[in-house]
Every structure is written in structure tokens, then in C-alpha cells.
Amino acid sequence: MVADAQNYSLEEMDRQSFFHPTTSIAEHLRDGPTIIAGGTGVRLRDRRGRELIDCGAGLWCVNVGYGRAELGDAAARAMAELGYYHTFSAYSNEPIIRLADRLLTLFREKAGVPGLARVFFGTSGSDANDTNFKLVRYYNNLRGRPQKKKIIARLGAYHGLTYAAGSLTGIAAFHRAFDLPVAGVLHTACPHFYRFARPGENEAAFTDRLIADLEALIAREGPDTIAAFIAEPVMGTGGALVPPKDYFARVGRLLAEHDILLIADEVITGFGRTGVWFASALYGLQPDLVTLAKGLTSAYFPLSASLVGERIWSVLREASPHSGPVMHGFTYSGHPVGGAVAMANLDIIENEQMVENAAQMGPYLRQCLRQRIGDHPFVGDIRGEGLMIGVEFVADKQTRRFFAPDSQPQRLVARNAFDEGLLVRALGFTDTVSFSPPLCIGPAEIDEAVERFARALARTMPELSRLAR
Template identity: 40%
Template sequence: MNERISDKAALDAAHAVHPHTNLRRHLQSGPNMIVKGDGIEVIDAQGKRYIEGAAGLWCAALGFGSERLGEVAKQVMTEIGYYHTFRGASTPWVSDLSAKLGAIAPKGLDKVLLQTSGSEANDTAMKLVWSFWEAQGEPSRVKIISRHNSYHGTGALTSQLTGKANFHVGFGPGFDRFRYVTEPYYYRKALEGETEAQFSSRLAQELDEMIQAEGPETIAAFWAEPVIGSGGVFTPPEGYFPKIQAVLDKYGILFVADEVICGFGRTGEMWGCQTYGIRPDMICCAKSLSAAMLPLSAVLIGERVFEAMLNQSDKYGSFAHGYTYGGHPVSCAVAAEVLTIYEEMDLIGHVKSIEPAFVQGFESLRDHPLVGDVNAVGLIGCTELVADKQTKAKHAPEVQITARFEAAALERGLITRNIGNRIALSPPQIITAAEVEEMFTRYRDTLDAVAKEIA
């Protein structure tokens, strides 16, 4: 590490507070400084190159560094830098991006509300859900059903929408508007001998029973990621979403799809909703919307929700919601250019062409002694590491299986997303077939090294 970067690392340890980090340990060890990007690789301060198999936080769809997008940002920053979208104001870049998003949105979801982050998008969608039911004269519909191990953000409300327990502990009592049903984790949640279709039926029945127990007149919405991402990468089992959708339709409950991870080709279609036949009332998207080059998110709003927004705006005089940086012109210009790049490269066609090799890469690991299960679709997938393939027993905590895997993978120049004992990959969507092969070579080498180490 050169002296300048060493100084930066010391400053970071002294002053920067890092999310999802042991803060006391960080004071002592400091950061792993990443200083450059090149395609699907990142380079650390020592010059070591890594395949970024997680695309950062599921988001660097076009890889790392882009002169083309840098020029777009420079031009808009020079021309205006910033303007807002409050009180009817706009910029050409907001108009262009909103129109482009509306054109690629699922049918009937062409109204676009631009925000800054996935958490903001989900928080905004919650407000719209509650506003919708108030407009319908059913203000008692305030409860939202999410799923265990889901992830929808870390705001005060979105952390409650998130179904991961570690987001709830230590941050106060929470809010009594959220309920959680079983996540579609077939490998561990299915009963003995239960098929995927039977498992899906049981989860749909569980949802129906929860709605009846709580009272349908109190349920506002159901929230779901098409593929649960940060909770462990669970692809839905056979028939899951059609059966869930049928229950929601039965009671007129809104369906909000959190596509922050799944949107823009991650699952092999433009939207995870299209991969799994979901008919949402709203979609929350972010991450690959701007290829993570600048902070940006959006809520895509369906017709009946937007109609309620119009009525509420008539009633109260305006739509009293917004963020200072929502629709930031630089972010919008970059995102619009990202969507142009996706079109030029035929993003969906490219992902579909790479998907067989990616999925087969995971399937080829199924026979490894450490691997209990695999899930993969499009360019997102994972393995689950187990101590015993027959019983599905996990390794004892003192084995530190995930930490061992992470260290061995980094040694081999591979960055993965590690969630408990599940090791995920979601590489930039520009990845080539040769790079997929190399990524899985390093993944298997890592598994072999860890197996040898703990034998």
C-alpha cells in the first residue's frame, strides 16, 4: 500500500462509520481499500485484482468505471449541476428517464416517482399504500405482510418491513403494522416428501390464514422480492407466486414488488415480475437502474394506485411527499444513458445467453462435499454450505465456515456475497462466458481449500 493510500486508510479507521461492520474491530483493522475498477474486476491498494462476483452490492451491472458515463455526468454537472422536482419543476433529464422507464415497465406501471435509494423507494411505496386505502375509505387497512428473511431497506420503517431479525434488535420497539410469513426456502422449510408445488400451496394457505386471522379489512399490502436477495438468494419454488397472487386477489390486497436487486435483467428478464408471472400494483427499483454509478431509485406506480394519488392530491391540495435529491439531473442523465447502453448491448439477450453457463456453474458444485443446495436463475445464485449433506446439518459456529470461505476466496481473487452459510454470486451483467468459467473455477478451488482446511 503506498503512503497516500495508507494515510487514507488511517483516516477511514479514525472517522468513517461503516454499515454492516463490527465497528470496534474496524477501529483497529481499518478498511480494505479498493482503489480502481476494470470491467468486472476491482483492484485493491496493493494492486491485487478481484473478480467482483457480487457486483458490489448486487448493483454494478456494467462493471466498474465508465468513461462514457463519466462524460455524461460531467456535461450535466457543468450545465446545471442540480435542480429539484418540487411544485411542478423539472429538468429534461427527469423527463427523459421517466419516459424511458415507463416504456420498459410492465404494462400499466408507467407512472414514475424518482427517489434516491432502494430504502427510499420502499418507504415511499408504503406511504402510497396507506394513502391508497385512505382514499378508498378503508383507513383501517394499515398492516403490511412481508416474509421472513426478506430485505427491503434499513430506514426506520423499511427495516421493519425487512424480515431479518438482526435489523430489528437493538433499535427500539419497532412498529405494530408489520407481519411476516414463511419465506420460500424450499431446502429447509419444506416438509419431508413435500414437492415444490405442495410447498408453494402450503405457503399460500399460510398467507390466507394470516389474512383471515388478522382480518382482511386490516391488511393493506403484501411485499415481496421476486428472488429474495440479501436474505439468502431463494428462488421461488414451482407455482409459488401465482398461488400467492391468487390469495391477494381474493382479498383485494395490494402487491408491491421489490425489484431493487432483481430489476434490469438480473433474473433473465427486464423485471423479476416477468420471470415469475407477478402482477404488482407497484415496483420499487434502484441499483442497476443507474448501474450503481450514481444514487437513484424509482417507484413504478400502477393505474389504480395513481388514480388514488390524483384523488388525494385533489383532496389535500398537493402530493406532499418528496426528497431534495429525488430526480437529481446528473443521476437521471447517467441512468438514461445506462438504459441506452442496456438497449445497445441487448442486456436481456446477453443475460439469457450467459444464464445456462452460470446456472450450470452452480449445478456443477452440487456434488461438492460442502454443498447442500444450490439456487440460480439469470445471473443470481448461491450455494448453501453444510457439514452433512444427508442431514443438512450446519457447521458448528466455531468452525467459522463463512469466514474461512471468504478468506480463501479473496486469496484466489474472488469476491462473493456471504449470507450466513449461503455463498452468493451476482456478477456484473456484462460478464462473458469465459469470465463465468473463471469465476466458478475460483469458487470451486475455494470450496476445495476450505474442505481440506477443516478436514
């Protein structure tokens, strides 16, 4: 209001003052921001009163949907009780203690991973991955193997954008400007059959090749230099990429053979996104470290967690009398308000059976997309697990020729989808748009979203045809 009164609009104030993350400065200065004013369930409205179905759930994170007053109430109670106190030097608070206990129990029971010992808290998926990166080093330093430090990630992976996490991320666009990745991070092939299989290669042969590449990388670098392998069970930003059958079982065997730790990055897949509580369960992963964020609070409060396995924890614990305090942590580690919001959020997910709903609505959304746009000449692949779905574009469906690099067909479609009142995310690594709506979405909303998407695709047809030539 003050801005308007001064004849200086909020849009203009944003343009002149706000440095936006992952945004083109030139485009922001030209087009200004989209100011989101509110939301309920799966719907948002912007400041101009436009209604949008959010099939992104923000950045894959608003699992319970918008406008859940219980989360605000939980935050208000926690703030009134204890706005903040730190958790360094063993200070603690009740909400975060209860959350740590609940997370270990949930992951042990729902993911079938018994050997998890402790939870370390941060405020973002990136910092949780930095924590895991450092714990891997600490573990090997304590074990007297300082040369065993390298971490293998995959091309197309997204693990965040801080210095270490940004290095683990396997997408060149995030590296170029910042001289990343740092030394000690390696990337192996992306397990996306539709796009990266060679002509004539079936899925089994493709998986054989991925495993052979990984084995060769480990041999080339020397197994005694490789500390860990990090993976999203289903890759998100890479394009909602579902791994080929047996891929993770075979990766697991290789890691065990060479004493290499497994970090499961469940920042997107955690808390029901794939139709189960944690996607580690889908592929039988037995991680030594787990990264959680996003759905932990449905993004109503910035909170992340690193679950630390017994294998690492026992080394830290036994060394502790001699090694001194673990010199790692953040001002907001173990924030009481985050703990309270996460507990209320987990209550909603459980009480309203949102994981079960994702398990039903995911296949329904995929089926609707296949029926409505599956025959479209530029829609190549529709895939996913639960409510984590990708639609990948292809320039020639028969020969599986992809669009030229940088032509970005998915951005054109996503922009037209916005004009139709639908938010989907344009993912650059594989010319994919993703659908990852809040887990509370129902069939009528899915029908509406798919209809809006089909209209957007029809409107983009001339540009796609031109780009496909």
C-alpha cells in the same frame, strides 16, 4: 498523498474517521479497511494493487461493469448543464422527464404490466420502499379505510434498512439493535424449499403450506386490516431464493380476493439481473407498486424509483383537488444528473445486449459451479435465475442437516475466496454465498472465477469439517 506525507496512512485515517455501514466496529479497528482504487469490466483492484474478480457487482448493482466512461461523460454533461434544481411544486428537468417516460414504457413492455401510471424518484432502494410504504397508507386513507394499513413481507426478505424499509426486511439480525419491526408490519414464511421444507414434503406440498400460512395470517389479522404484500421476485440477501412453481400465482389470487396491493421489490432483479429485464415477467406478477434502484444507474449515481400503478394513482389524482399536495419528497428527488446517468446506463444495457448476455451466462455459471463443486460434501444447493446465483452450504448433505446457527460457514469461504482474488457475498440468512457478477461477464471470466472459488472451498475444508461436527 497528504495522508501519507503526514505519516498517517489512508488505512489509519479510515480507521479513525469512517463509520462503515454493516461492519463490525471491532473487526474494522483490528483489520482496517480494504480500499478499492479502481476497476474495469468485472475486475477491481485495491490500493495495494491486488486484482479481484467482482462476482458481487458491488452490492448486486454494477450491472454494466466498472469503468464505463460514458456514464461519467453523461454525468459531466448534466452537471455542466444543470448541476441541480429541485422537483418540488412541479419544477422539472429534461433528463428526469425522459427517464420517467422510458421506465414506464420499459416496464409495461418488458414486464407485461400495462397499468403503471407514474414514477416517483428517490436515491436508494430503502427510500423507495419507504415511499411505497407511505403511498399504501395514503391510498387507504383517501379511500376511507384507515384501518387497512398492515403490510405483509416474508421472512428472509431484504427491503432496505431505513425505519420502514428495515421493518419490512425479514431478517432478525437487522432488527435486534433498533427495536424493529415497527407496528403494522407482519412477516410470513420464506418460500425456500431446499431449507424450509419439512422432511418428506415435496415442493407442491411445501407451496400448499406456505399459501395456507398466508391465508391464516390474513384471516387472523382480518383482511380489512391488510393493505399490501411486498416481495422480491427472487429473494436476494435471503440467499438468491427462487420461488417454488405456482407460488406467486397463488399468492396473487389470495391478494386479489382480499383487495390487498402487491409491491414488487425489483431493486436487485430489475434491469437484467435474472436474464430478463424485470423478474415480475418470470412469475406473471401484476404489481401496484414497483421498487427500482441499483441497476437503474448501475450504481454510478444514487437513484431509485417507485413505479405507481393506476389503481393507486387514480385514487390520488381524483382526491387531489380536495386533499392538497402530496406532502412527500426529498431534496434529491428527480435529480437531473441521476436522470442523465440512468439514460446512458439503459443505452449501454440495450446496445450491448446485456440482458441477453445474463440469460446465457447465468446457466453457464450454474453449470460450471455444479461441475466443479457440485459434489463437494458441504455444498448443498446451487440455484438461481440468470446472474443471480446462490451456493448454500449444508453440514450433512444426506440428511440435510444445516450448520449450527451463527457458525457462518459462508463467511469463511468468502474470506478465502477474497484471498484467491474473488469477491462473492456471504449471506447470513441461509448460509449462502451469492454470485451476481456484472452482466457483461464472459465465459473465460466465469471459468476463472469458478476456479478461484473451488480453490477457496478446498482451503476452507478443514474449518468446514470442524464446524459440521
